[in-house]
Amino acid sequence: MGNPTLEHFAALQLDYIIIGGGTAGLAVAARLSEDAEVQVGVIEAGPSALDRENNGAINIPGRYGETIGSEYDWQFETISQPGLGGRSLPWPRGRVLGGTSALNFMAWNRGHRDDYDAWATLGNLGWGWKDLLPFFRRSENFHPPSAAHQEYYKSAYDPEVNGTGGPLQTSHVKQYGIAHQYWHDTLNNLGVESIPDSLAGANSGAWNMICTLDPARQERSYSASAYYAPIAGRKNMHILTEATVLEVILELDNNSDWAARGVQVRCGEEEASIIATREVILSAGSVQSPQLLELSGIGQRDILEAAGIDVKIHNPNVGENLQDHMMTATIFEIPPTFPTRDDILGDPIQRTAADHAYYASQTGPWTVMPCSVAYTPLSQILPTDECAELYNDAQKIAKETGRISDALLASQFEPGKTRGQIESLFDLGNWSPDFVSEPGKKYATMLQMLQYPFSRGSIHLPPKGDKQKTTVDDKPVIDPQYYLGAGEIDRRIMAKAQRWTDRICQTEPLAHIVRARVFPTPAETSDSEETVYDKFVSNYTITDWHPIGTCAMGGYQNAKAGVVDERLRVYGVRGLRVIDASIMPLQIGAHIQATVYAIAEKGAEMIKEDYASRG
Template structure:
């Protein structure tokens, strides 16, 4: 039973539900059962696909999730708690291999584990990226995956509520109803609080020549963005996949979700093509292996790190990886687990010290401010607790920030690729990478394509993330034990261009801090000296860079002769009824936070699967 205090808080939001778990759409008896569809992983992609497929009453769907069903914890629902969740909170706890190209140290790579996946713990930022980046997917041989094809599904996933912060010096929020949805499951809106430092931020960007985009989710410009969040405009709580796609549909008898069920392998029947007949799963390493069967399709939605792991354990992947572990190769697909892309990110702190302006750092140092903000949130759903993630960020282009953008791009074309060892003797992987490199550098020549992101927290946190990386990493198994974590090697900054862009971004930070608008906030320079030179910035970068949590492209949607794993219908090559639907299918990671993209791609995938019924 939930604690009385928690039930009281839930009742304030109208969220209390004390029914037993067995009455809330959960099952624990999938073993031996047959379903039309089995979806592996109940994160964003898996819940979208399974809930949409179950809209047909005569279709049965099972979604198997390795993690738990949450209990409406404050740490999930209230924006204030972003970044304050305890270690292991609905998360896998996986670390990378030591990053020798940086400082030789491994990094934690948080990934959501639970019904709702990463949407339970992410930063709530909602943006899609630029139109050209999705058109590039289409141009690489994926028919029907350009911007115009995806836009209806971006809209289908959301209910967008604009907000006018009247009286502000800078008013960046303008509604463009042509690119927003009005009846989708995810609530997309803005906090009921506007940090006054936001005005300083946009003034600073404009002072150094970075314009403000009126509608960033239209995908047409780079620059300063005021981005929405996946936040309910009424009760100011997180709108995640569990609450948007699972809770409203638990009354469906054909929509079955089973937590604590980690899939250990996919079961195939061999013929001209492999036919997925079911999956094997278990609650934990010492639990018995059980089997459920699929009469139509298996949909793999375990994420860009775990989906390749499951494919490899099932005999689909790079033959050298599988043979080295004694796994029978059912289908040699070198792309599985290769082509890993992530937005490398570094946390930089120039804490504002102006005592007359409160910011998010004062939550920890000023108990009165924090208590007052909490009381305001609980009483009226307004105030600073609604606005822990800043909506004011920047996604500048090379043209907007570099002295010689064309020279940087030219140098990138001739620089060493520094590809992973797994690319050796794999011409399809090499060909695919060269096509991606040409595509990304062609985009970056445009003034409308972001090269990096500056995540401003309105308190002096100016974190930086690389948007269009040329570095490629890997995620492969090293054991036949499905409960052993895969070997994840993001290889951030192995391509010289990525390093150069991040140094440029750090120098842009210095320009932003030198503006009159930011100097008024009295930034400090304890972490990064005000006059740091390129070598000093490089030392800080190599020690500090890690993940922005946007793992992708390890089961890429590309032609087979480019190292692809799935077709433009998302079917795994060499199989008849196995698809992958998660961020792993992206040929190239878009220059955006990925949750809005993940919802839209999964909505499109659900319709594709339905069309084949």
């Protein structure tokens, strides 16, 4: 073997191999390696950015988004989406040590308690809100805002639900953008109350987004810097970066059952088989965990055969049940005197000044984050008759599909339910990939995100012809099927909820800085506003980058409905688990980062428990 790094790694006597050194993978590795008696190996396809001098695009909070499309991004794309006018969407995923936690916008929140209780209702015992709360808290080290900060920015918090001893640094931002001063009063004037703490299991209302941010250093806190860097010297913790797992090695044991023995890895031009004596753990994310299962012979028979892969375990659920949050970006013109992030990005002089302020004193524009957030139930933003119509239609969908998960989704429309079905986030600047700013004009953006979609898609290997075999180098077919089938109700909800975006921006005091909506343009005489909203949603919806569900927990139906059991073990295989966002059976009303860390914390704990019980 000509690659000394790979040769050294292959010679290790590893108990656990973790595929993917991302958000979940490094958290699992850190917890498992707390036992000095076990050897833990992590294989990451991307590089490490921890020891690079020029990694400000990752570390500096206000430079969020710069890594999308870079060397740190897998740069996936969906296939053409009929529900979106035939468009394909970029799907950024982290290709760096730390995974997508190094690329995301650092949002830190949890779903409603009912979101997680729904997982338990499906039969995934131990996954309700009360079960997960200790693992949420275990992951985080929350830094409370000062009394002055709380009064000025309305940055309330509940000390009972925030963890203070975990690896990940979380905090309110030091400084908010100018528009934030209007946010709470505007929402309050619309009947949306400000809530004490969005992390307490009921996140409907107006609040300030907490970020994965180290307040002392004013730097991003992510899995590589928080979970790995402090324990990088552990002798039983081994990381192999810039290496690609080709497949999980499955063998038949003496009982003719399949067991995971290790992985086949490529590093540079060399390949090697890496053996794990206990378990292989897939933490490659919602796109690549199902991809690797299929490459290893676990999945839907037709998909595998078309890809030239030998079928070892037929499970039609692998790669199915894909769910994502949909998002629109409505643009409003604001007075040209307001400073925006666009100014810094477009003016080298202002950017240099921002750099100087940040590096000299950890202050200035690079410490400002978009944190003006509200989650609202449809009953608070739509007329009663429209809510009743949506509820009836959702019940019909559940009856037609016969899926318990769809019945649980339909329950969100019941009178009296308070789950925040629509997320609104306001920030100065043009966030739309489709609207081109006019010179000399300034803009603000209202992001609107649907939290509980009925749309269901899939991620699978592409087929190969002429007896060829699909490999890991063939990008998976990502088909979210936005707004198709049962998902047509999602399009209607998003279109109706556009009225709410307008109402917020027409309400004082926020209306004081909003001149007019410019994207979508107001209705012409031949169109109604409803028609404008319908076209806008169909033509300009994008992903909110929260894919889940492609290796879901099966609950009471086991392998008939899922890929892993409630202890995250892959059905039909010994020694193989999946621990990442793909195991989530239903979408949550929140940015998913905090939940992924909780899944990792709980998954690592279950592995320890399982081996302790064997004596």
